[in-house]
Amino acid sequence: MSEAAGGAGEQTVEELVADVFRRACASREALEHVTGKWSLLALSALAESPHRFGELRRRIEGVSERMLAQSLQTLERDGWVHREVRSAIPPHVEYRLTEDGAALVPHLLGLISFVEARMPAVQAARASADEVRRPR
Amino acid sequence: MSEAAGGAGEQTVEELVADVFRRACASREALEHVTGKWSLLALSALAESPHRFGELRRRIEGVSERMLAQSLQTLERDGWVHREVRSAIPPHVEYRLTEDGAALVPHLLGLISFVEARMPAVQAARASADEVRRPR
């Protein structure tokens, strides 16, 4: 990511297609796809093992059928997830990470673990921020 | 994160407040805050150096004044970003990462770098997926 990530100052061809700070950059869209509310959780669930649609739906509390299907389609289209239909009636569809997906997921899991570990600090920060705004 | 990340099977007290798969878990909300479209970019920009409001606005192409202000408020409330007012007229406000924020950002930068690096693969995946769906 040009400066922010690499620190390298030189302008490369890469930057034209891979600078998230740029409005119309494809990488920004791709990033949003994987960090989406439900996509993030779906990828995390698939990190454990392949899952069927219904399994994912039950695993990810609060996701609707519609949003899960939509998220999985986007992830499949971007090449992070593979969708495999095993039979037609009744349908048996299994989702699994692609190689790219398997390489991506550790980054997401690391982020999730970090945030979960810092939750006490986050809640403390919120409490003190709210206290200032609403001084009883 | 209970199973998905740690792999540990034991149920700890942590899980009650830190399982992103659970609907009402605070960690899911906190995660959404840092992975939000504009929050992610704001944190990345602040990883380089402290920025003023207007600087951030120009740096993050396409963000509206309203969304940036809102994102920064959320990040400040969760304790990732510190907001410092230096003068009143004209206003001079500087945003910088807190210690927690500085610890968080490498995870985000790693994710961004990874996605940017894989853009060719992503675009190839999209092209082939679209080809199948629309066979001319």
Add this chain to the structure above:
DNA sequence: CGGCATCCTTCATGATACTG
């Protein structure tokens, strides 16, 4: 079972205007 199509509600976001 695993979707897709449809309808409808809620929310997030952007544009604009105003203030300290």
Add this chain to the structure above:
DNA sequence: CAGTATCATGAAGGATGCCG
């Protein structure tokens, strides 16, 4: 400059029904 307030709208999301 750095916001806040208001309004309008398009997108996100949920509920339902149908089909392979």
